[in-house]
Amino acid sequence: MADVLTVPGTLGIDFGTSNSAAAYRAPGQAARLLPLEGAAATGMPTALFFNTEEQRTHFGRDAMAQYLEGEEGRLMRSLKSLLGSSLLQEKTAVHGKLVSYQDIIGIFLKRVADQTRRALDGRLPERVVLGRPVHFVDAHPERDRQAQESLAAAARTAGLGEVSFQLEPIAAALDYEQRLEREAVVLVVDIGGGTSDFTVVRLGPAQARHADRTQDILATTGVHIGGTDFDHRLNVEQLMPLLGYRHLGPSGREVPSSVFFDLSTWHLIQWLYSPKALAAARALRSDYRDLHLYQRLMRVLDAREGHRLANAVEQAKIAASSRHAAAAVELGWLEPDLAAEITPEVLGDLLQALLQQVVACAAECVQQAGVAAPDAIYLTGGSSALRTLRDALRQQFPGVPQVEGDLFGGVATGLAYA
Ligand SMILES: Nc1ncnc2c1ncn2[C@@H]1O[C@H](COP(=O)(O)OP(=O)(O)OP(=O)(O)O)[C@@H](O)[C@H]1O
Ligand SMILES: [Mg+2]
Numbered sequence: 152m153a154d155v156l157t158v159p160g161t162l163g164i165d166f167g168t169s170n171s172a173a174a175y176r177a178p179g180q181a182a183r184l185l186p187l188e189g190a191a192a193t194g195m196p197t198a199l200f201f202n203t204e205e206q207r208t209h210f211g212r213d214a215m216a217q218y219l220e221g222e223e224g225r226l227m228r229s230l231k232s233l234l235g236s237s238l239l240q241e242k243t244a245v246h247g248k249l250v251s252y253q254d255i256i257g258i259f260l261k262r263v264a265d266q267t268r269r270a271l272d273g274r275l276p277e278r279v280v281l282g283r284p285v286h287f288v289d290a291h292p293e294r295d296r297q298a299q300e301s302l303a304a305a306a307r308t309a310g311l312g313e314v315s316f317q318l319e320p321i322a323a324a325l326d327y328e329q330r331l332e333r334e335a336v337v338l339v340v341d342i343g344g345g346t347s348d349f350t351v352v353r354l355g356p357a358q359a360r361h362a363d364r365t366q367d368i369l370a371t372t373g374v375h376i377g378g379t380d381f382d383h384r385l386n387v388e389q390l391m392p393l394l395g396y397r398h399l400g401p402s403g404r405e406v407p408s409s410v411f412f413d414l415s416t417w418h419l420i421q422w423l424y425s426p427k428a429l430a431a432a433r434a435l436r437s438d439y440r441d442l443h444l445y446q447r448l449m450r451v452l453d454a455r456e457g458h459r460l461a462n463a464v465e466q467a468k469i470a471a472s473s474r475h476a477a478a479a480v481e482l483g484w485l486e487p488d489l490a491a492e493i494t495p496e497v498l499g500d501l502l503q504a505l506l507q508q509v510v511a512c513a514a515e516c517v518q519q520a521g522v523a524a525p526d527a528i529y530l531t532g533g534s535s536a537l538r539t540l541r542d543a544l545r546q547q548f549p550g551v552p553q554v555e556g557d558l559f560g561g562v563a564t565g566l567a568y569a
Contacts, residue, residue: 162276163322163566164263164314166256166302168231168379169344169533171197172563173263175276181329182567184560185270187263188212194559199227199259206246210262218458226458229379229417230256232345235288235298238418253301260309279311280566282319284346285373315569318371319343320350321364322565323531327556328354329568336369338517338525338551340544341562342534347509348373351520369520374512376505378465378534379417384501386415386464389491390480394451395435395444406438410448420457429453447485459484467493472537499539510543517548524551531556 160177172194176182184193188211195211202209202217202224209217218226225245233239233252242249250258267275287298299316306314324339334355341348353367361367387396391411398406410432413419422428432452439445451460463481470478470493477494517525528544528551535541541553557564 156274157277158271158274160276161278161280161567161569162267163280163282163563163569164260164311165194165282165319165322165563165566166231166260166263167197167343167562168229168346168377169197170194170559171259171263172560173267174560174563174567175267175271176567182326182564184563185267187266194563197228197230197259199230199255201225201227201245203246208246208258210259215462219462225421227255227421228458229345230259232379232418234301235291235294239301253305254308256302256305257308260306260311264309264311275311279306279314280317280569281306281314282322282562282566283316284319284343285348285350285371286346286375289375317566317569318348318350319346319562320348320371320373321352321368322562322569323556324350324352324354324529325565325568326531326561327529327554327565328359331355334358335526336520336522337527337529338513338548339529339531340513340535341532342509342530342537342540343377343532344379344534345375345377346373347376347512347532347534349513349516351516351522351525369522370516372512372516372519374508376509377532378468380505381502381534381537382417382461382465382468383412383415384505385468385493385497386461387411388501389493389497390460390464391415393444393482393489393491394448395439395441398444399440400438401440402438404438406435410435414451414457415461417458417461420461423452423457424455447489450485456485464493467491468498471495471498475538495538498537502537502539506537506540506543509540510547513544514547524548527551528553529556530554531558531561533558 163174165172173185174182175185188195196215198214200209200214200217202222204223239252242251283299286295288294320339320341323341331354337352337354339350350371351369358367395406396411413423436445467478467480475495477492480491482489
C-alpha cells in the first residue's frame with residue numbers, strides 16, 4: 152500500500168547555481184513543471200534572504216526583492232558553487248543560530264519540498280531525482296564525490312529522503328527526446344550559471360523505450376565555467392576600475408586587487424562584510440591617489456551592496472545579450488550620474504577567452520563520441536542565449552542546426568523522466 156504521505160511518480164529537482172526548478176511526473180503521464188513561487192512562476196532564483204528584523208527567511212524573487220529594497224538582513228546566492236569546497240562546512244549565524252552553508256542548501260531544498268507538497272495535495276512523489284553537473288569540481292574526483300554527498304545530505308535534512316542523481320545534460324536530452332520523430336545523434340549543450348556541460352547522445356522514439364540508456368550516451372564532458380564567471384569578468388573589467396581596480400597609488404603601485412576579485416564573485420561577496428575583511432579594505436586607503444574611488448569602494452562594502460552591484464552587471468549582461476544592443480548598468484544608487492554599460496562588443500571581447508574554453512570542451516565531447524559531427528545541437532541553460540556562444544559553436548560545427556530548448560525548465564522536466 153502506498154504511503155499516505157507520498158504520491159506515485161517522480162520528482163525532478165534542478166538545483167542550479169542561479170535558478171532552480173522542479174517537475175513532477177505521474178506514472179505514464181507527461182512531466183510538468185511545478186510552481187515554486189506563487190502560482191504562475193515555475194523556476195525560481197537560487198537565492199535566500201535572511202531578514203534579521205522580522206527573523207524570517209525569504210526565497211527566490213522575493214529574496215532578491217527584499218535585498219534590493221534595502222531590508223536589513225543577509226542575501227545568499229550561488230550556493231551550489233560552494234559544493235566541493237571547504238567553505239561549505241563553515242558556520243554562519245542565521246536568525247541567532249550557527250548553521251553551515253550545507254544546512255543553508257538544506258533550507259533551500261526544504262522550501263522546494265514544501266512548494267511541491269503544496270502543488271500535490273500535501274504529498275511528495277515516491278522518487279526524487281536531483282540533477283548534478285558532469286563535474287562539480289574540475290579535475291578533482293575526491294572533492295567531486297564529496298560535493299554530491301553533501302548535496303544528498305542537504306536533501307535528507309530537507310526531508311526529501313534518499314535521492315538519486317542524474318547528470319544535468321542527460322536530463323536535458325530526455326526532455327528534448329520527447330519531441331523527436333526519428334533517431335539522431337545530438338550534442339546537448341547546457342550553459343548555466345556555474346557550469347557548462349556537454350553530452351553526445353543517441354536520441355529517438357525507439358531509444359526512448361530502452362530502460363537503460365547507458366548505451367546511448369556516447370560521451371560527456373563538462374567545465375566549471377558559466378554565467379557567474381561571465382558576470383565576474385564583466386564586473387572586474389567594466390565596474391571595478393570605478394572602485395579603484397588598476398588605480399595607481401601615491402607610490403606608483405596598483406591598489407592590491409584581491410578585494411575587487413572577491414567583490415565580483417557571487418559566492419565570495421558575503422565574506423567581505425566580516426569585521427576582519429572590512430578592516431583590511433579600510434587599510435587600502437593609503438594605496439589610493441584618488442580618494443573618491445576609495446570612497447566608492449567603501450560605500451559598497453559598508454552598505455553591503457556587493458550583490459546589488461553584481462546583480463546590476465548580470466541584468467545588463469542579459470539585456471545586452473537578448474537585445475543585442477548596449478545596456479546601462481544601473482549605478483545611481485552608488486553615486487548620482489555614475490554610469491557604466493555593457494555592449495555586445497564588450498560581451499564578445501571580454502568573454503571570448505572563456506567561451507573558447509567552453510567550445511573546446513564541446514569539441515572534445517564530439518571527438519570522444521567518435522562521430523564526425525552531430526546531427527543537431529540542442530541548447531539549454533540560460534547562458535546558451537549568448538549570441539557570441541552560438542556564433543562560436545557555429546564556427547566549430549559548421550552547418551549543424553542549433554535547436555533551442557526550454558532554457559530554464561528543461562533539466563527539471565528531464566529529471567522527472569529519469
Ligand atoms: N538572455 C541571456 N543571455 C545571457 N545570459 C543569460 C540570459 N538569461 C540568463 N542568463 C544567464 O544564465 C545563467 C543562469 O542559467 P541557468 O538557470 O540555466 O543556470 P543554473 O541551472 O542555475 O546553473 P548551473 O546549471 O550551472 O548550476 C545566469 O548566469 C544568467 O545570468
Ligand atoms: Mg542548470
